Amino acid sequence: MSRKGGSRKPAAAVMPAQRKAAIRARSGVERRKPEPPLPTPAYPIGKGRKALKGISIYMHPLAKDVLDKIAKEQDRTVQDLGLEALNLLFRHYGEKPIA
DSSP states (O other): OOOOOOSOOOGGGSOHHHHHHHHHHHHOOOOOOOOOOOOOOSSOOOSGGGGOOOOOOOOOHHHHHHHHHHHHHTTOOHHHHHHHHHHHHHHHTTOOOOO
């Protein structure tokens, strides 16, 4: 069984770009180019924890006790002490203290 005749062009004869253009012309819908995304800042901007990333460290229980003791003596949180430690580490390696 074979097909005979017909005015159909072989699939390879119609270029994909031409086919898309013909479909767009028939649809009546005009396609707009997407707007470029807004530039993202080097560091996230936001309020609270939304703009922050969490990290975890594992330490010996005695080290954790000492950290808690220093936080209590200095009337600060462990979070504050951790940020201070990160900034000191950044300075040590020649980076900006941004924590």
